[in-house]
Amino acid sequence: MSTNTTKGGTKPISAYLYKHARVRLIGLIGLPMFWIVGVYIFSLFLLLITAFWFVDPFTSKVIVGFTLENFISIFTVPAYISTSIRTLLIALAVTGVSVIFAVPLGIYMAKIARPWVRNALAVAITLPLWAGYLVKIIAMRLVFTEQGFFNWALAPLGISGPTFSIPIVILTLTYLWFPYMALPVFTAIRQIPPNLFDASSDMGAKGFTTIYRIVLPLIVPAIIAGSVFTFSLSLGDYLVAKFTGGSTQMIGSIIASNINLNPPVAAAFSMVPIAFVVIYLMVARRTGSLERM
């Protein structure tokens, strides 16, 4: 380093990049572009291609060819339709429950709680993110088994909890993805100036009116941001249904059971959640909230 101290030669790389704008640009975005196009888009593209292939009925080997059969089956097999609708409703329910929990919690944390309570709650919300995903699912399974914690705790009251079914799936998914909703909502509420609450109160609005007329409109972008996570992550999940859903089947279950048996059907089916998410984002964009995110 110290040998090269002549004028103009101290930073040859910087000097070169200064002169060559295009190289500079490639250097800047080359790696992320390779990631997005080379890995992300390309693998999605490969997946889409597979969806047009078919399986040899005799050897059940995948044959390269062209058929729309796999896509048609999504719309013609009753079990597939009902599974798609069920999954959509579960994902919407998870999002809805997350919002219902996140908004009051966010208001309390941002505007009412003392600093140490706020910090404790923030840690409590993010803590589950540190535990393994599968561990959390199995934990929920153990809580809700027939002789598990839930029934044990409520037995003195004569209440017995639900067995593994769709409500437990929704509960478990909410448990898994709640932090992704709670954190943006909390941040958004925190940014609402306190004088808006004062102004609302001065004009005679009670608590719920203030929440409905002032808080909610201002945090819609945060709710949309959070819902993108809760919705799309729920759409793609299958282990929750497998371990806590009893006989509940979701889109992910169909993909998982076909990934070895009939890869083209699995590939075609993986387009369904993608379609749902795209439609969801388009609707969200319509509301204008994506721009304000």
Next chain:
Amino acid sequence: MIRKKLSAFSLLAVSVLILSGCSSSGDTSGVEIEVPDIPMHESMGDFEGEINIVNWAGFVDPKWTDKFEADTGCMVKSRTAGTSDEMVTLMRTGQYDIVSASGDAALRLIVGGDVQPLNVDLIPNFGDEIAPGMRNNIYDTVNGKPYGVPIGRGANLLQYNDDVTKGAPTSWDVVWETNSPYKGKITAYDAPIYIADAAVYLMYHKPELGITNPYALDQTQLDAAIALLKQQNTIVGEYWSDAVAQITSFVGGNTVVGTSWEILRKFAGKPNIKTTLPKEGSTGWYDSWLVSSKTKNVNCAYAWMDYTSTASVNGAIAMNFGMAPANIAFCSSSAEAQAHCDEFAAEDEEFFKQVWPWTTPIETCVDGRKDVKCTSFQEWTNAWATIKG
């Protein structure tokens, strides 16, 4: 392609002629199946120095691979698979030399040309000590040619919580019929091959369907089995493919009756969780070693099959996994071995006569019918997806 079809026809014609002339022992003689012509290994050569195995958990363990590696110089690389379907997918990559396939994977691999016929002369330990019920079965012996070396077997039993049922159910009706007293607390196996369990039940209760082999279902028979499975879907509590989930389900009380394996009952470790073989009989898994048609380590693969067929090693695998060993000479080797064999009915051919070994369903009816086309595994797969709704 056309030539292939023609040869299939002539094969069929010849086989019919042969059939009318003689009918030798076993189920397999009745069926000719079109398989790719793959040459078998003629004579042993030098060991290649490595062997890549796809296996069930517990089949490959340093307890017996260390000695094999020292003896042959073939270094063992093992890849554990969770399901038969995963095994088939892995074997088709061509990266593996040998697989411990169950019958529902084996026949698929054979007709797909993914595995090669075996030269049993090069496997001296594959002999009379192998349990009679594990020899010459359709899933690994096709057109008289052996493709697999038996490892072990187990039945799909009816497991029940004795505290609730107060005695062993005598029939599978407790998991199939809507009036089952255990409605909502039933578990079923989560794979297309479970359709065969419905067929076994129908064989007994609906003889008018004419099912003689649960793996040879024509369209009408498959439809009946699917209808039964859809009926079961309304009373089932859980489907299991993960063994741990099934065990916790029985132990936790969510499941009272359902399909299980002897080893899972053992793992559950509760005196009130028991298994039984109901009057209808059942299905079972019979595992064999199959050698890839694309293997580069064929000598190591043969050495491995021979080594694992010895009574002591085969017995060690069987005890480690929890199944009946193929080599029943193991049973008399020690008191512990005998206890294991008795627990898993290894020498009880009368027991296993009631068990239909998992076999991949193919278009050729494996029950020997020629006048109809049977439903293939692909059709079973598609049908299976419609059951859970």
